[in-house]
Amino acid sequence: MKGGYIAIIGKPNVGKSSLLNMLIEEKISSVSPKPQTTRFNIMGILNYKDAQMIFIDTPGIMKKLKDKLDEFSLSEIKKAIEDADLIVLLVEPKLPDEEDLKIIDLIKTFNKPVILAINKIDLVKDKRELLPIMENYSKIFDFKEVIPISVLYRDGIYILLDEILKYLPNLEQPYYEEDIITDKPLRILVAEIIREKIYLLYKDEIPYASAVKVEEFIDPEEHPEQKRDKVYIRAVIYVEKDSQKGIIIGEGGKKIKELGTIARKEIERLIKKPVYLELWVKVKEHWRRNESFIRSLQSL
Ligand SMILES: Nc1nc2c(ncn2[C@@H]2O[C@H](COP(=O)(O)OP(=O)(O)OP(=O)(O)O)[C@@H](O)[C@H]2O)c(=O)[nH]1
Ligand SMILES: [Mg+2]
Structure with missing residues (x-):
């Protein structure tokens, strides 16, 4: 079987927690329209007959660290990336800004495969607008895949899951028993x-x-x-x-x-x-x- 840890990272408010909840079909991670909702990592496990995907929802990476809480959140993100077999970088359907570039710089310091998922494509009326965004990101970093998705409309999710599976290692046996969906009590x-x-x-x-x-x-x-x-x-x-x-x-x-x-x-x-x-x-x-x-x- 295949399996491993997938860190979901990105700016605040891009839809990381929404993605986790949708994938495991259970609302375990807090979602809100306000940035910096998530403060610590939350694990969600997706089991298939021959695969176990362990997703880690992380706090949004912020521009500046204001206090110990922000420092703690950043240490959580780094921990998730360190433990990950694969990173899913979630972004908005816009050209990368300074914040996105900073996150990509952080990712570069770890030598891990990264899939770019461009979320909220439901907000883009003309899908042709996605092309320059995808091209731009591809120039900045060697993403394994670039996949447009909409968590809200479950658009592109199976494509994302298929691509994730490609980059997960083989496993002798699953890390977690099948009835466990999260690490949080x-x-x-x-x-x-x-x-x-x-x-x-x-x-x-x-x-x-x-x-x-x-x-x-x-x-x-x-x-x-x-x-x-x-x-x-x-x-x-x-x-x-x-x-x-x-x-x-x-x-x-x-x-x-x-x-x-x-x-x-x-x-x-x-x-x-x-x-x-x-x-x-x-x-x-x-x-x-x-x-x-x-x-x-x-x-x-
Ligand atoms: N239109 C649209 N909105 C979305 C989509 N996915 C998530 N959202 C909304 O985006 C907002 C932020 O979602 P979260 O899942 O809390 O974002 P997050 O990346 O976990 O945010 P932090 O925890 O603050 O880092 C919420 O209002 C979601 O409903 C999508 O595909 N389309
Ligand atoms: Mg969140």
Whole structure:
């Protein structure tokens, strides 16, 4: 059989997490119209009869590193590339800009095969416009393949998968058992859903100043002695200032209630059980500069 690790990398907002979710047909990675949604690597595994593709969704590579959180995100990207058998560079259907060139420079420092996937081609009315873009990219780097896709319309995805398979090594046996779809525990996926809804509901600096930790997760099936009829989840939203706490909660608690409702619905879809979700908001000053706090968000 064939198999291996595929790092999905690119600028913020190009559709990396959308691609991962679509490929494994499960919503495990947060998606939003705002840049820098993903903060750490998320693995998604796609199994075929004779292949196992392990995709790593990574944070978007940013122009400038502002704090420890950005540094952490960049270290995640580098780790994903180091571990990868193949890189899929995702870009927008535009001529490469300075940021794209910087990412290609980074890729060049690793000696790995790279497939270029030009996403969001649904936004291009006249497909002939793609030709100069493809040509331009091909001049900059020796991509193994250049494939136009649309994650939104599932366009070009089978071509992409076929090409990916070509560049994966042979395997004696799969790395992971077939029923495993991600490396992230449920608590992290739940925290990520809540964070995604914060990106959706709040504006300006609020999403960026927020972090989520699931502090308690009690499944009545595992704890019948608690006599609960729903999965009990208690999560804490960390923000950096008191004023941000007020914004998260909203007038009379209206806003956080809305957040809780939409997050709960999606958590229920994921775990396929009724959920009681309790949200708390705490201030953790300058947490984005606090490396140990950032690491603690990922480990349980
Ligand atoms: N029109 C169009 N929009 C897309 C497509 N793929 C993704 N998007 C949208 O692009 C936005 C960003 O998608 P994400 O998957 O969060 O992008 P990302 O690259 O993971 O972003 P970061 O995590 O911030 O690096 C979302 O609003 C998606 O719905 C596509 O094929 N066409
Ligand atoms: Mg993402």
